[in-house]
Amino acid sequence: MHDVDTSLLRTFVAVAETGSFSRSGALIGRSQSAVSGQIRRLEQTFGRLLLDRDTRNVRLTGDGERLLVHARKMIAAADAMLARFRSDDLAGEVRFGSPEDFASAYLPEVLGLFAAAHEAVQLHVTCKLTLPLIEEFEAGLQDLIVVKQDPARRHPGARPLWREPLVWVTGPDAESDWAVLAARGRPLPLVTAPAPCVYRGRAAAALDAAHVGWTAVFTSPSHAGCSAAVRAGLGYTVMPRAMVPAGLVVPAAGWPALPDAEMALLSARRMTPAVAALADFIEDRVLRRRGD
Secondary structure, three states, X not given: OOOOOHHHHHHHHHHHHHXXXXXXXXXXXXXXXXXXXXXXXXXXXXXXXXXXXXXXXXXXXXXXXXXXXXXXXXXXXXXXXXXXXXXOOOOEEEEEEEOHHHHHHOHHHHHHHHHHHOOOEEEEEEEOOHHHHHHHHHOOOOOEEEEEEEOOEOOOOOEEEEEEOEEEEEOOOOOOOHHHHHHOOOOEXXXXXXXXXXXXXXXXXXXXXXXXXXXXXXXXXXXXXXXXXXXXXXXXXXXXXXXXXXXXXXXXXXEOOOOOEEEEEEEOOOOOHHHHHHHHHHHHHHHHHHOO
């Protein structure tokens, strides 16, 4: 009798959601070849082809679509079981803040599992840009926040979670040859979050170092808003590799290099048991998902 390894299911779900072996690898902290090997093992377990692959695209087969439903249910059940049996009795309130992109990628799963394991803890969740979150935290309005930061200039007391490899992103029909763009002699149109933003700062510094002008043509605090603007061809942007939506393009080598950003937790020195539990839970779930 064969058992189904939930780590293989997690990789399969990541590939299904990103449509890419490389983006899935960045998301779960594994190489592209390791992701391919795990999918191959899963297909051998079921004796079914789960993905159609070519040099550019990865798509679910009919069997893959059916497995995806069961895989998500099994992963959620396993996580809920672990959370329930590892939890202590906790009560109280936690005011938690997060940037929107972290919220859309990780929060629903993480907070849902935490809430299921600690039913007496009341969560108050806010999604904002990093700077307003830090201002609220320093004013005592937030107990725990996730922030984006420069690894070389960390916020005092920050608890690093992971590094974000950043990439340039273009629309599907936009010019992506850097030599052509640089030779035009015109400012590069940027789609970006409002300043100050780590991703915006990385883009500006890289273009300045390459002696290429730039202009912000579309500014939005929303990851979804920026993605839509790039997809429409309004300009170019910088994103974490693992969060590039399907349909957008990471151009080939030749573009200015981008240093990593970093996600971190900020919490007060004196935390209530409920706040400390959520901080530990977030760190554990992020590391578990990324395979560290």
